[in-house]
Structures are given as C-alpha cells and as structure tokens.
Amino acid sequence: MSKHALAGKVVVIGGGAKNLGGLISRTFAAEGAKIIVHYNSDATRAAADAMVNHIQTAGGEAFAIQGDFTKVSDVENVFAEAKKRYGGIDIAINTVGMVLKKPIVETTEAEFDTMDAINNKAAYFFMREAGKSLNENGSIVTIVTSLLAAYTGDYSTYAGSKAPVEHYTRAASKEFGARGISVNGVGPGPMDTPFFYGQEQEQAVAYHKSAAPLGKRSKTGLTDIEDIVPLVQFLVTDGWWITGQTIFANGGYTTR
Template sequence: MTGAKDVEETGVGRPGAQRPAPAPLTGKSALVTGGSRGVGRGIVERLVRDGAVVVVGFRQDADAAAALAARLAAAGGLVHPVRADLTRPGAVARLFAEAEDLTGGINILVNNAGTMLRGKFADTTEEDFDRIMALNVKAPFLAIQQAAHRLRDGGRIVNISSTATALAHPSQAAYSASKAALDQLTRVAAKEFARRGITVNTVSPGGVETAEVTAGVRPEVLQQWRRASAFGRLGLPQDIADVVGFLVGPDARWLSGQNLQAAGGAV
C-alpha cells in the first residue's frame, strides 16, 4: 500500500500532479508511400513512435511490409500495409481511399516512393525518362491532388526530394529533373493549401546508407559522399525520419513551402 510519504515524494495521487504528455501525433493518421524499406521504413517507425496510425504503401516487398507492421504492433503501434503500384492508372486514388477506410481519415501524407536512375544524357532512353517521371513526379502530384480533397484541415504534407537538385551530379540528369519538379510542387501546394492550415514541405536527403541508395555505387564514390558531409559519414534513415517527424509535428506549424537539406552539411 502506498504511504503518505510515497505520495508526497512522487506526486502520484496529488491534485494537480503532472501526467506524462501524450505522444505528439496521438490521434493522427499518416500515409507513407514507399514505406516498407530504407528511408520510408525509418519514417514509419518515427511516426508510429510519435503516436500516429500509419498506412504503409508498398509496391513489391510484401514480406518486408508485413514484418514492419508486426514488429511495430508488438511495440504497441498500428501499421496497415497496402500494396499499390503508383505508376498504374487510378492506383494513387485507390491507395488514398483505402487509407481513409482503414483509419477514418488522413492527417499526414509523406510522398517517399521514388526511384533512382543513373545514366548520362546520351544513354538515357525515352522509356527510362518516362519511368522515373511517372514515379518521382506524377505519383506525388496525384497524391497531393488527392490530399487537396481528402486530407484533414491542419494536416501535413512532406515530399522526399534529394540534394541532387542543388548539386549537379554527372549521370543524374533525369533523376535531378524529377526531384526539381517535386520541389516546385511543394512550393505551389504550400500556397494553395495554406487557407486550410495544411503545411507542405520538402526534405532533401544527401547520401543515405540504405541498400536502395548505395546499390551499384563504387566504394570510392561512397567515400566521396562521406567526405562531403561535415560529419564524415553517410546519413542514416533515422536522420531523415527525425526531420520528417519534426515537420509533421505541432512545432513546425509555421514552416511551409520550405526545402530542408538533410545532408549533414554537404549542401
């Protein structure tokens, strides 16, 4: 039995005793595209930790999405994996509708799904160009369009871009162009959605240590990326996820139309 001395020391049971503050995203629901692996998975983990219910859009790796949902459920979180190929007609609208059905309404959209294409101007085919634009530009455009009708007032949109829009990397013309277009979508949407209290921002990672980013990159190039950072290392998914976590939280209410270069000082 708790004695008077225990109550006095801990404050438990006293009138006006402080209770732990709820997680900042408690009661919020988020849709994260490309959320089963890499940076997307890190973002999902951060949003769940902050109290959000998260719908994870994924295209191929059902096992990874299911494992992520199970692991976070074991820790008390709630994640709904939904398969969606965002390059197919109608897929974005269906994903958003299913996310609404699963959660009752979406407060946060993170456009993370994307693809990297390395190739010189002379070597990039028309099919390559169309493929990268379909996923990196058209899909987030359509997702933002859905958000215009479906996102709850006071919501948050974060687009994941790249420092490739600020640094001219050889053999990344199509990729850089696609991310530059995404940056401009952020600026326009921020103006259009402000009247509903919705903020729209971009996060631009530099080199991040994930299988998707580093696949096929020569060791000497990876070392160049490390040296470019003020901290002498590649970024981690958690580094990017924490920036996103800030932007979708209450403390970022006065930030909109911005591009946060999450590159460890490389830009």
C-alpha cells in the same frame, strides 16, 4: 516536441515498409500514430507485413496496402482505403523514388519515362490526393534529393525528375494553406541504404562519404536515415509553421 503530438494521428507513408519509410513508420507508430504502410511490389510485401506485425505487436494500429504510384488509380485507392478504415487522414509522407546514375547520351527513352513516372508523376498525384483527403491542420512531406542543389553530371534523370516537386510543394502550400495544411520537401544527402549503393561504384561511394563537412559525425559518412526522421517528425508537428520549403538535410553535402 509537443508530448503526444502524433498520438491518434492517421499517417499515410508512401514506401513505408523499409529503409527511410520503414523507420518513419516505426517511429511514428511508437508515438501513437495509426500507420498506413504503402508498398509498391510483391517483392516488398513481406517487409510491409513484417512492419504491420511489428507495430501491432507493440500495441499500435497499422495496415499495409499495395499500389504502383505511377498509376493514379492506385494512389487514389491508397488514400480512399485509409479514409475508409480510419475516417480521415492527418499526415501524408511520400518516400517513393528511384535513382539512376547514367550519362545523358546513354539514357534511353524507356529509362527517362520510368524515372519521370516514379519521381515526378507519382509525387504530383500523391500530393493531389493528400490535398483532397487530409483533415484540416494536416501536413504533407515529400522526400526529394540534395542533388537539386548540386552542379553535377550523370544524375540528370534523377535530380531532373525530382526538381518539379519543389514547385508542386510551393503551389500546394499556397492552395492547401487556407485549411492549415503545411507542405514541405526534405532533401537528404546520399543515404546509407541499398537505394544508394546499387548505383555507385566503390570510388564514388568514397567521394560521397568525404563530401559532407559534418560527415565525420555520421555513422557512415553518408546521410543516416536516423538523422532524417526527426526532421520529418518536426515538420509534421511542432514545425507546422514551415511550409512551401525544400529543406536540405545533408551535413553540408550541398547547399544553396
């Protein structure tokens, strides 16, 4: 990777306070990037403030901003505030998402609407605002899921609401490409975060840990967030020539 490739870059990170988004925030800040730490709810405010304090204590630049990305006005506000503070934006990474494991026949309309708003609508308008706001030669990355390549039940609203992001990625890469902006999706396997464990029973966890051929090289048998961050970092720096793609980073958990 080019030395100092992220130095001085302004980076909006949707869900940047904890888990995968938090590690991206810390890693990019350590490389000299200016970080906009987005968080969704009051419950995450302390984690967002702690992230900003960590970055600033280490000599970096960051600020936290709250927003419900199912509301387009909140997405607009995050990007507008980033531009107001730093004058421009170079990179936009969206890690926001929600998982639901439930049979189709048991899924309520309210659950469907919630999943669709968080995984589909929010991703679309995040990408839209990034397309409006990014400087030339910028990058957009959305975290999707390796279940897009799975033949399985029970995750219909999760994988189904992430599936449209693949086409948004292709369309945006075509539309923004003239400005040198790359647009990609990254599909991790089941990640070792609370996001995963809240939906899975012990037997299912054991299966997921056994499903990736490279699982024995992982600390947990699952996708470790430490293995996703370098890929995201590559895509927004040296990997700029890659665009319009959904990349499965999952140890072989699923493939096409």
